[in-house]
Amino acid sequence: MLGRLYERENCSAARALELVGERWSLLIVRNAVFAGTTRFSDFERRLGIAPNVLAKRLEGFVAAGLMEPREGEYALTEKGRELGAVIVALTEWGDRWAAPEGPPIVFRHAGCEGVVHLETTCEGCGGSPGIAEVVATPGPGADPGRLPGRAAE
Structure with missing residues (x-):
């Protein structure tokens, strides 16, 4: 069991x-990001989530700096709003592999109504490499004995 x-x-x-x-x-x-939900009761009703589970998650988000409590509401911080990109990426994957009837939601640019997609971009050449062309290398915060995919030495 994962902790x-x-x-x-x-x-x-x-x-x-x-x-x-x-x-x-x-x-x-x-x-919170895409429907503007901020109130506990709205999260509970829209998601069908148990109040004790919701309270624990929101408390954790506040402690982690993803949300701020404000007069009975939970407002996203910049750190929390940036998770919207993760939602878009996960949704795109789900649309491809888990939505046989097609995308149930389409993310659009509010300014022009164009469909929004996320892609990988190389800062060196400006290209858009596929994941098969991306390699993981140690970064400045790497602990050589604990790199992802390697057993701790």
């Missing part, structure tokens, strides 16, 4: 999962 913390991992993806890896977490963020 809530990934202490053996020296990986930003694992650290992010500690904050939003529980199954309700990204749905709460999705509703």
Whole structure:
């Protein structure tokens, strides 16, 4: 059974999962970012989530700096709003692999109504490499003995 913390991992993806890896977490963020949901009762009603589970998730988001409590509401911080890109990426994957009838939601640019997509971009050449062309290399925060995919030495 996986725990809530990934202490053996020296990986930003694992650290992010500690904050939003529980199954309700990204749905709460999705509703906050794209539906403007801020009130506890609205999250509870729209998601059908148990109040004790919702309270725990919102408390964790506040502690992690993803949301701020404001007069009976939970407002996203910049850190929380940036998770919208994760929702778009996960939705695009789901549209391709888990939506046989087609996308149930389409993300559009509010300014021109164009469909929004996320893509990988190389800062060196400006190209858009496919994931098969992307390699993981140690970064400045790497612990050589604990790189993702390697056993701790």
